[in-house]
Amino acid sequence: MGAEDDFDELYRACRDRLVVQITAISGDASEAKDFVQEAFIRAWNRWDTVAGYDDPEGWIRRVAYHLAVGRWRRSRKFVLRATVGQRPIQLPGDQAGVIEALQRIPPSERRAIVLHHVCGLSVEETAAELSAPIGTVKSWLSRGRVRLATELEESQEMTHGPH
């Protein structure tokens, strides 16, 4: 199989989950799709290198993640340019609810939870990704779960009423 086939297969196989993962961090699915597609463009420009990695998807997620949390995440100019004319992404209801709850917890806790529980990184890998000590990441994960539990419970109560 040629390089183009490898690239196309990877793109089709993991683009959806990458968008959900980045959306869980940024809260905006359409924007996350732009970042994921941008990351794939950058991957193709250095495909000789990226294809040789043990985890090319991880590299692409890392690029998309940094685009999502970096300076350009805060620039509406970039987002507006990239998304104009495109149909907004509608996430399934259960995913949308969890992502909304995640947006209500502090960013450091949210990123730790998404990287560890959703992206499947180990605690050590999450700590490296977030440039934080392992103990701090464990604390974020623990506190984040408490807050997420509260947020999920409140959103369920709003939806279904108290038990």
Next chain:
Amino acid sequence: MDPTDPRIDRALATLTATTLGADWVEPSELRHRARSRRSLRRGVVVGVGVAVVAAAALVPIGLRSHSPTRADVSVTRTVGSAIHLVSDPGNGGPAPTAVQADAVARSEEQFSLTLLQALSASQASSSNVLVSPSSLSTALAMLELGAAGDTQEQIATTLGSDDLTAQEQAAGWSALSADLSAAAASDGVSLQSANSLWLQKGLAMDPTFMSSLSRYFASGVWQVDFHTDPAGAVADLNAWVTKETHGHITSLFRPGTINTETALVLANAVYFTAPWRQPFATTTVDAPFHLPSGTTTSLPFIHTPAGQPIDALAFVGSDVEGVQLPYRGGHLAALILMPTSGSISQFSASLTPSRLTQLASSLAPTSLALSMPSLSLSSSHDLKSTLESLGMRDAFNPTSADLSGLSPVALYVSDVAQKDTLSVTPWGSEATAATGIVGVATAAPATETSIDIDHPYLFLIRDTTTGEILFEAQVVNPAGG
């Protein structure tokens, strides 16, 4: 809900599998866009800079001395006599952040001006200066990852980043590069920065350095044999340079720079091409340009169409005139500063980051009739003495260089070379207006001004957000020289 409640895990698990009904761009289109960035040929400005740091070993290097294989590096393919290695990026070190990117951009702006002043002072007043501080900084930041002790501190001080660790600086470059790439992609302009490490076959390398180089600089690693076939290694390296600069630079080294003593080469190549946001008239007109000698020379000038001033940011001060011309999308721009009294070298020598910021803040929306020379410049620098004059001494000294973070073999830096090209033409794009509509320069032009860039001037290609300077030219004679 209890934080250990399994329903939390089930809720998070909903995020691990899905199929979105999204309007996906076809993968062939993504590949096409990637290629377009690499080969956008019609842009009005093509700037290319390549910086190379070549290090020589203090002891002979041979296959018998050191094991060439390491668990963290694997061979993927061979091209010519070079073998491409893949290094695991690992997960160590700080992750790139916007804070580090901003810090690196600030230090790079300071380094850019210092470098310009040093090069200007070392050259004849009738010579142009063209250099890519961004390319040089990147190559030196890679070197700093493998430096220790005074050697590392001197590199950091020279780069103006001594408040950052080498790892933080590398992370900052990584984030800055990602941001700039995203901005360029958003703007529809082509900005590519490529890094590579060329290793003597059999040279033992520090695995942490290799991981960091891969992680922060996405550096390709090539194994060659400087020891027995330096000409073949140079040919392979030049082929890489030619590819990454789209053929604008085909030969990087002075004869003899790469020889049997060479242990490794760290290289960075930057390629930038973009159309103006607003086009100039398609034809040039000959007009006089005033040289420092007091004479004038007739040169082709690009100019705004007759009776059709462009909307630009500009100012006319008592001793300097300035224009900022955005490229398509507006994130990157050419800042042109022309002193109207004193020499260009005196003006360059007076520039500081705060002065540059002050001048940039003087720019105001202007309805502008502009003319300036078309440019086709090239330059070649041996930057060893310049960097030594800026305080980076130990790295070049075989007895005091400490590159122990790079390899257990004693190494020192023998040469730092850079070649650059810059061309400026009238070209503009139909797509320019379409991408220029979003959130930029909404204020109505308040004045109508005419500026003729007909004296020596500075031409800076910079990030309008961070101030990072990609290319800088002190243009004394646009005809070259």
